[in-house]
Amino acid sequence: MEDPDKLARIVEARMKLKARFEAKMQDTPSVADTRPQGTGKLNRHGMPEVPVGQTITQKWPVLDLGYQPDVDLTRWRLIVDGAVENPVRLTWQDFMALPQTDDTSDFHCVTTWSKLDMRWTGVRLMDLASLVHPRDKATHVLCYGYDTYTTNLSLEEALKPDVLLVHTFEDKPLPQEHGGPVRMITPQLYAWKGAKWIKRIQFLTADQPGFWEERGYSNTAYPWRNDRYS
Ligand SMILES: Nc1nc2c(c(=O)[nH]1)N[C@H]1C(S)=C(S)[C@@H](COP(=O)(O)O)O[C@H]1N2
Numbered sequence: 039m040e041d042p043d044k045l046a047r048i049v050e051a052r053m054k055l056k057a058r059f060e061a062k063m064q065d066t067p068s069v070a071d072t073r074p075q076g077t078g079k080l081n082r083h084g085m086p087e088v089p090v091g092q093t094i095t096q097k098w099p100v101l102d103l104g105y106q107p108d109v110d111l112t113r114w115r116l117i118v119d120g121a122v123e124n125p126v127r128l129t130w131q132d133f134m135a136l137p138q139t140d141d142t143s144d145f146h147c148v149t150t151w152s153k154l155d156m157r158w159t160g161v162r163l164m165d166l167a168s169l170v171h172p173r174d175k176a177t178h179v180l181c182y183g184y185d186t187y188t189t190n191l192s193l194e195e196a197l198k199p200d201v202l203l204v205h206t207f208e209d210k211p212l213p214q215e216h217g218g219p220v221r222m223i224t225p226q227l228y229a230w231k232g233a234k235w236i237k238r239i240q241f242l243t244a245d246q247p248g249f250w251e252e253r254g255y256s257n258t259a260y261p262w263r264n265d266r267y268s
């Protein structure tokens with residue numbers, strides 16, 4: 039026989055349990071939940087302009103390992119090698135003869151500052167990659183700075199069209215303190231993924247952590263997932 043009181047008690051118990059966990063469940067999205075987190079109008083990639091936990095700065099802070107290498111243009115070289123068919127060692131003239139791209143993008147530092155609308159000129163990593171022909175088994179790059187810094191990226195991130203090796207910022211040579219003569223920028227990842235004073239890009243067939251990645255920074259570095267540390 040059906041017992042309406044019993045059913046009501048069961049439903050009530052379930053509703054109570056649901057209420058008890060509802061707020062907590064909203065704070066723990068599944069790992070597969072990739073909803074972008076942030077505030078402000080949407081940027082060109084459909085992401086909120088200010089990623090979660092970031093504050094806009096007008097100044098441009100300087101972050102390095104305590105040493106800013108001084109690389110004269112006559113001695114500057116960029117090596118692109120590893121799992122590629124056609125490794126190259128470019129001089130400044132070689133580099134400047136490559137297709138040049140202008141782009142305006144945002145810069146998000148893991149230490150919680152973001153600087154918006156930075157106008158750059160440089161060479162797309164994608165264009166450099168097509169010059170060296172990565173092998174089919176290449177999956178990542180490891181970028182090296184003249185200061186011994188390293189950082190790794192998956193190819194799907196490194197080959198995004200806004201990943202540039204920049205030599206010019208707002209029509210002036212990139213200042214040495216910000217990585218001049220040439221640095222990489224990664225507008226859709228935290229900025230530590232862009233090596234300043236870049237000297238070598240090594241294509242890899244397996245991932246290999248860089249300087250900060252070895253010290254507990256996230257391997258993937260997605261600003262809109264608050265993906266700072268591992
Ligand atoms: N060669 C090199 N590149 C580097 C770093 C570094 O110490 N050395 N620091 C990284 C970090 S943590 C950030 S946030 C940005 C800072 O760039 P900026 O000093 O121009 O603001 O550069 C990244 N690239």
Ligand SMILES: [Mo]
Nearest residue numbers: 147148149230
């Ligand atoms: Mo950083």
